[in-house]
Amino acid sequence: MSPAKEIAVRAVVTFWNGLDKPPFELVLDRPLPTDTSDPRWAACTNHRVACDCREAVHAEDLAEARGDRDLLLGALREELVDHATRAYTADGGRDEQAECKCSGCRVARRLPFHIGGYVFTTRTSTDYTP
Structure with a gap:
């Protein structure tokens, strides 16, 4: 003991x-x-x-x-699971056209702090050709 x-x-x-x-x-x-x-x-x-x-x-x-x-x-x-709340080009610039346009994502982008978790971030390429 x-x-x-x-x-x-x-x-x-x-x-x-x-x-x-x-x-x-x-x-x-x-x-x-x-x-x-x-x-x-x-x-x-x-x-x-x-x-x-x-x-x-x-x-x-x-x-x-x-x-x-x-x-x-x-x-x-x-x-916001699976929403492209933030999208960036291959060179790291913000791709506003690829970002989700729903009201939830717009609110999340306006918050002064990172909400983390399931907010989806995508990367797009400027030289993509189908």
Whole structure:
């Protein structure tokens, strides 16, 4: 029988002072609340910047926003299976004529971030002759 090993995970908040300075880490005595079901949220009476109740609400809002984003991107990925959302010529230039013209692909091309997954990218050749 081997002795049990415990790994302690530090609760740390990192503050970035700018690109040219190293980050400052503040070690916490316990992790921040992750949502409003944490008992510290209900017990918070001394409201201040970064208090437990505000951290709980912020974490919960962030988790909900990420969930909504993931749901939207998942639906786009599923609907755009086998669509030529982006098409490129053999020399790497964008081939707008070969790209799918459906509204889903037009929306996906307008997104400021890569939706990844099943979005289909094609390569076309400018010197293709049938």
